[in-house]
Amino acid sequence: MMLSLGACSGKDDAGGRGRGAPEVGYVTVTMQAVPVTTQLGGRTVAFETSEVRPQVNGLIRRRLFTEGSLVRAGQPLYQIDPSLYQAAVDQASANLASARASAQAAEEKAKRFEPLAKMQAVAQQDYTDALAQARVARAAVAQNAAALDTARINLRFTTLSAPISGRIGRSLATPGALVSASQAEPLALIQQTDPLYVDMQQSSAELTRLRQALASGGTQPGSTTVRLKLEDGSDYGFTGTVQFSDITVSEATGTVTLRARFPNPQGLLLPGMFVTALFDQAINPAAILVPQTALQRDFDGSAFVYLVGKDNKAARRKVTAERTVGANWVVTDGLKPGEKVITQGLGNLKQGAAIKPVPANSPQRVGAPAGKGAAGAEKGK
Numbered sequence: 001m002m003l004s005l006g007a008c009s010g011k012d013d014a015g016g017r018g019r020g021a022p023e024v025g026y027v028t029v030t031m032q033a034v035p036v037t038t039q040l041g042g043r044t045v046a047f048e049t050s051e052v053r054p055q056v057n058g059l060i061r062r063r064l065f066t067e068g069s070l071v072r073a074g075q076p077l078y079q080i081d082p083s084l085y086q087a088a089v090d091q092a093s094a095n096l097a098s099a100r101a102s103a104q105a106a107e108e109k110a111k112r113f114e115p116l117a118k119m120q121a122v123a124q125q126d127y128t129d130a131l132a133q134a135r136v137a138r139a140a141v142a143q144n145a146a147a148l149d150t151a152r153i154n155l156r157f158t159t160l161s162a163p164i165s166g167r168i169g170r171s172l173a174t175p176g177a178l179v180s181a182s183q184a185e186p187l188a189l190i191q192q193t194d195p196l197y198v199d200m201q202q203s204s205a206e207l208t209r210l211r212q213a214l215a216s217g218g219t220q221p222g223s224t225t226v227r228l229k230l231e232d233g234s235d236y237g238f239t240g241t242v243q244f245s246d247i248t249v250s251e252a253t254g255t256v257t258l259r260a261r262f263p264n265p266q267g268l269l270l271p272g273m274f275v276t277a278l279f280d281q282a283i284n285p286a287a288i289l290v291p292q293t294a295l296q297r298d299f300d301g302s303a304f305v306y307l308v309g310k311d312n313k314a315a316r317r318k319v320t321a322e323r324t325v326g327a328n329w330v331v332t333d334g335l336k337p338g339e340k341v342i343t344q345g346l347g348n349l350k351q352g353a354a355i356k357p358v359p360a361n362s363p364q365r366v367g368a369p370a371g372k373g374a375a376g377a378e379k380g381k
Helices: 002-017 083-118 124-156 204-216 372-380
Strands: 023-028 031-052 058-063 076-080 159-161 166-168 188-203 225-229 240-245 255-262 274-291 303-308 314-325 328-333 340-344 356-359
Touching (some): 188 204, 188 274, 225 255
Antiparallel strands (some): 031 274, 166 188, 188 255, 240 255, 274 328, 303 314, 303 340, 314 328
16 A cells, blocks of 8 residues: 555656746836826915905095905905095195196286287296296196196005905905005905915936936926825816916025916815925837836836747846836837737746746636546556
8 A cells, every 4th residue: 555655656756847938927118108297395385376465545434345255356355534635635726726827827917028028028037937827827727737646646555455366365454454555564454365386496417417317308298287185185177387487496495486376266275275296297109118017116216128039938127117007017128119029927937947937817727637646546546
């Protein structure tokens, strides 16, 4: 019986060694255009911002708006006591009427002296003085008219109106407060939030590298369409457009500001929010995508893949892969179109090992194949 068991064990070992090369799945890589997606942090900025400031001195009588509401350009916001300014208008108006009366009398006198001077009935100097007095009177009329305009402007400034349309914040002054044209703090702040800007910060080194790649022709310009992720990780429902890139590098951070414009009809975005912007800044026209399961890392961090080599043997190849797109690595160096990259069956694969390549995700045979070993064991029994 022991001899029979030994014979069976020997046949099983022979069958194990004779199972042949392991089956591996592969994909055939192709060259394709892959966008270079850039992800940058940014802050939302109001499209327009205006501070409501007094231009005359006085006491605030009334506040004419609701805090946090939408206001229109020209809408009255505050009423300053106009008493002194109305009196100034009345006084300037009276001064102008007096100046006009004096000017009329001076002009009439000059007209009467003109024929008398020609007949030498009056001295020429008297006529000259009359003309000068008429001109002075006309200048006084102009001066008083300008003073009246100034007084009316100051009276108009007693009603503070919204300079732009937008949402107004809290009021920093209440009725009864004394305000001044030279005060440091504004009375309120108006911000237009639809549309809205997003200011993004990109490293100057990355921007320089991108511009060099575009200049060399290895990379093509991408799209200016920008997508947003909010602070909670959710996607913002509207896309924006890159407006411009700043021409100055920040000395403190070494970054360049990029500005994008987004619609904000629902008011979801508020000025000062932190967001993440994603956009295809460039397109790599000669990239190769490799599934992430196929790429491995060496001890030094370098990337490599296994290929289906000559005579169906595994060939190890170093590649350059610096970023991912979806479930794939973007390989920029080390592979050629048409090569077969092994993606399945990588467990114990070694350089030069014999393999049986099949297209990835092909149906595979499950279970031990029926062989002579099993029949021999039955026969031994």
